[in-house]
Amino acid sequence: MVKDIVVYPDKRLKMVSDEVTEFNEELHMLLDDMYDTMVKKKGVGLAAIQIGIAKRVLIVNLPEDDGDDVAVNKEDTFEIINPVFTKLEGSCKNQEGCLSVPGFYEDVERAASIVMEYQNRHGEKKVLQNQDFLAIALQHEMDHLNGKVFVEKLSILKRKKFEKEWKKKQK
Numbered sequence: 008m009v010k011d012i013v014v015y016p017d018k019r020l021k022m023v024s025d026e027v028t029e030f031n032e033e034l035h036m037l038l039d040d041m042y043d044t045m046v047k048k049k050g051v052g053l054a055a056i057q058i059g060i061a062k063r064v065l066i067v068n069l070p071e072d073d074g075d076d077v078a079v080n081k082e083d084t085f086e087i088i089n090p091v092f093t094k095l096e097g098s099c100k101n102q103e104g105c106l107s108v109p110g111f112y113e114d115v116e117r118a119a120s121i122v123m124e125y126q127n128r129h130g131e132k133k134v135l136q137n138q139d140f141l142a143i144a145l146q147h148e149m150d151h152l153n154g155k156v157f158v159e160k161l162s163i164l165k166r167k168k169f170e171k172e173w174k175k176k177q178k
């Protein structure tokens with residue numbers, strides 16, 4: 008089911024999300040709702056708090072670009088629960104956006120290479136290694152679990168520019 012997205016500066020985006028302890032039907036419904044919402048809003052990633060649920064759950068789906076067609080397959084979705092980075096190395100800069108900050112894009116500096124441990128929807132432990140766009144998306148979504156939005160990583164100058172643009176947009 009498609010849910011409403013929590014939009015900046017909603018205070019819920021500052022919450023530190025709780026560990027998931029039960030891998031039950033409720034969790035599976037949450038994951039399915041997150042997927043429906045992400046696809047509907049044309050995002051590539053979503054954290055549970057972005058639909059108002061403060062649990063350490065995130066999903067990422069990087070659409071395959073087959074020329075004109077951009078295909079989104081549910082089977083390609085990374086469903087990530089209780090993630091922990093065990094390695095963050097190097098640095099890179101990429102333009103990021105966020106469904107909770109619609110219409111705003113800015114360069115953000117992140118680690119270039121990651122190793123992440125997490126659990127899947129059945130509670131099985133997994134390890135993921137990446138040094139591509141997935142690594143960036145996971146760092147972005149992980150920030151949400153810790154109560155941070157990407158605009159908070161901007162330099163003071165860029166942050167000021169953002170706040171000004173954002174205020175204008177809200178009117």
Ligand SMILES: [Zn+2]
Nearest residue numbers: 104105106107
């Ligand atoms: Zn985001």
